[in-house]
Every structure is written in structure tokens, then in C-alpha cells.
Amino acid sequence: MRKFLSSLVTAIPAAAWFVFAGPLLAAIVPSLVLGVSGAAEAAEPLPWHIGLQEPASETMERIASFHTALLWIISVISVFVLGLLVYVMVRFNERANPTPSATTHNTLIEILWTAIPTLILLGIVYPSMQLLYYTDKTANAEMTLKIIGHQWYWSYEYPDQGDVKFDSNMIAEKDLKPGQRRLLEVDSRVVLPVHTNIRLLMTSQDVIHAWRINAFGVMKDAVPGRLQETWVNIEKEGVYYGQCSELCGINHAYMPIAVEAVSKEKFAAWIEQQKKAAANGAAPASQLAAQAPAGQ
Ligand SMILES: [Cu+2]
Numbered sequence: 516m517r518k519f520l521s522s523l524v525t526a527i528p529a530a531a532w533f534v535f536a537g538p539l540l541a542a543i544v545p546s547l548v549l550g551v552s553g554a555a556e557a558a559e560p561l562p563w564h565i566g567l568q569e570p571a572s573e574t575m576e577r578i579a580s581f582h583t584a585l586l587w588i589i590s591v592i593s594v595f596v597l598g599l600l601v602y603v604m605v606r607f608n609e610r611a612n613p614t615p616s617a618t619t620h621n622t623l624i625e626i627l628w629t630a631i632p633t634l635i636l637l638g639i640v641y642p643s644m645q646l647l648y649y650t651d652k653t654a655n656a657e658m659t660l661k662i663i664g665h666q667w668y669w670s671y672e673y674p675d676q677g678d679v680k681f682d683s684n685m686i687a688e689k690d691l692k693p694g695q696r697r698l699l700e701v702d703s704r705v706v707l708p709v710h711t712n713i714r715l716l717m718t719s720q721d722v723i724h725a726w727r728i729n730a731f732g733v734m735k736d737a738v739p740g741r742l743q744e745t746w747v748n749i750e751k752e753g754v755y756y757g758q759c760s761e762l763c764g765i766n767h768a769y770m771p772i773a774v775e776a777v778s779k780e781k782f783a784a785w786i787e788q789q790k791k792a793a794a795n796g797a798a799p800a801s802q803l804a805a806q807a808p809a810g811q
Pocket residue numbers: 664665723724725759760761762763767770
């Protein structure tokens with residue numbers, strides 16, 4: 516046993532402690548907080564918010580449960596390594612163990628500490644790749660939303676619903692109405708129907724941006740000259756906030772995303788309203804959304 520441990524300690528560099536302790540603290544502490552408060556979260560960041568927002572799509576549910584599974588794996592590994600280190604520090608320090616073992620190799624241990632981490636990693640790779648392909652695209656899209664990044668706002672097009680398109684700009688702090696979220700509210704929210712497979716196509720007019728809504732589990736770069744694809748099926752009606760997540764210039768922090776998920780009927784009515792507005796030459800898209808109070 517003693518030989519086993521002393522050869523083990525030669526192989527665990529001090530760096531391992533930092534590698535494991537950081538994620539351990541970062542991971543365990545929020546999970547404890549989240550475990551208690553998870554149910555009460557909204558689809559937006561809250562003061563002192565720790566952990567993930569409440570999922571609003573199957574994609575985000577899968578991401579969240581994979582995240583939880585990984586949290587358990589790294590926690591068990593971290594506790595195990597910490598236990599070994601503490602044991603070694605107590606049992607094999609200079610006072611407790613004045614004549615150290617001269618062992619330098621132990622074939623069995625070397626095989627084990629190569630094989631076991633490999634198996635753990637393989638066990639993580641499989642669900643990880645499954646999830647990656649699940650988020651990639653949907654085979655049966657019922658509609659498409661085209662998202663275009665600009666310095667520094669988003670514009671949206673609904674190619675399946677005629678010529679509906681509009682720009683979406685952040686509402687400046689001085690123009691905020693009571694209840695509107697600072698740095699998150701926009702003049703024209705994206706309106707989308709719930710329980711619909713929506714293909715999201717992204718591109719950019721200038722530099723790389725990234726369209727991200729945490730509650731949907733969607734974050735995809737909008738790259739000039741390219742068409743990126745992902746998808747979402749929103750499960751609950753409500754307002755969802757997100758932000759550009761690719762450093763895109765001086766106003767990167769001021770191009771938020773606000774999505775209003777409504778019933779299919781309301782969505783159809785909104786589309787009609789947009790078409791009429793466009794036909795009359797009126798400025799498009801001041802949605803029913805904007806009249807509704809923010810939040811759920
Ligand atoms: Cu951007």
C-alpha cells in the first residue's frame with residue numbers, strides 16, 4: 516500500500532491540484548445554489564444569478580442535464596484527487612516518513628491511470644457528440660428565421676411568411692420605460708411561435724457576431740459570407756433575452772436579442788399585421804409583443 520501511494524504521489528504533479536480544485540469550487544458551489552433556486556428562474560439574467568437559466572427548449576434541457584452529469588463526474592474526480600493529496604501529505608511527509616521509498620515505476624498503476632481516465636473520457640465523448648448533432652439542424656423545419664448581424668444591431672427576415680423583415684435595436688438607457696430591461700430590451704422583438712421546429716439561419720453583414728439565447732440553448736456565430744444553421748423549438752410562451760456573444764466592436768455590449776414566443780394563432784396574426792404595415796409603407800414591426808408587459 517505504502518509503495519503504491521508513494522509511486523502515485525510522484526506522478527501527480529502539483530499542477531493537478533490547481534487543475535482540479537478550480538473547477539471543483541466553480542462547479543459545486545453554483546450547483547448547490549442552483550439546486551435550491553433552479554425552479555424560480557426566468558429566461559433572463561437576474562441579480563446574483565448563478566448557474567443556468569431555466570430551459571425553454573428540448574435542446575437546452577439536454578444541455579443542462581449533460582452539464583449536471585459532467586458536474587458529478589468532475590466532482591467525484593476532484594474529491595478523489597484531493598483525498599489522495601491530503602492522505603499523502605499527512606502520511607508521507609518528512610516527519611511521518613523519514614526514509615522515503617525509492618520506487619520509480621509500477622506497471623499496474625501506470626496502466627490503470629492511463630486506462631481509467633481514457634474510459635471516463637470515452638464515456639463523456641459519446642453523449643457529447645450525440646448532443647452536438649442534435650443541435651446541428653432539424654430534419655423537418657416548419658419555418659425559417661433568418662438572422663443577420665450588423666455593427667451593432669440585429670435584423671430579421673421571415674422568408675416563409677412573405678416579405679416580413681425588420682431591424683432590432685437596443686433601447687437606450689434614457690429611453691427605457693418602467694419594467695424594461697436595461698441593455699436587454701429592443702425596439703422590435705423577434706416574434707416566434709411555440710411548439711414549432713424553427714430553422715435559424717445566421718449570417719453577418721460586417722464582422723463576426725453570435726446570436727445567443729441561453730434559455731433556448733442556442734449560440735451560433737453569424738459569419739460574413741457564410742450561412743450558419745441551427746434550430747429551436749420553444750416550449751413555453753414568454754419573453755427570452757440574449758446577447759451578441761462574439762466580440763464584434765465598440766458596441767458589442769449594446770446589441771441584445773429579445774424573442775417573444777407566442778401561440779401559433781397569435782404569431783399568424785402578428786405576421787398579417789406586419790404585412791399590412793409593410794404594404795402601407797409604415798415602419799414595420801412594432802409588435803403586439805411591445806404592448807405586452809415584459810417578462811412572463
Ligand atoms: Cu455583435
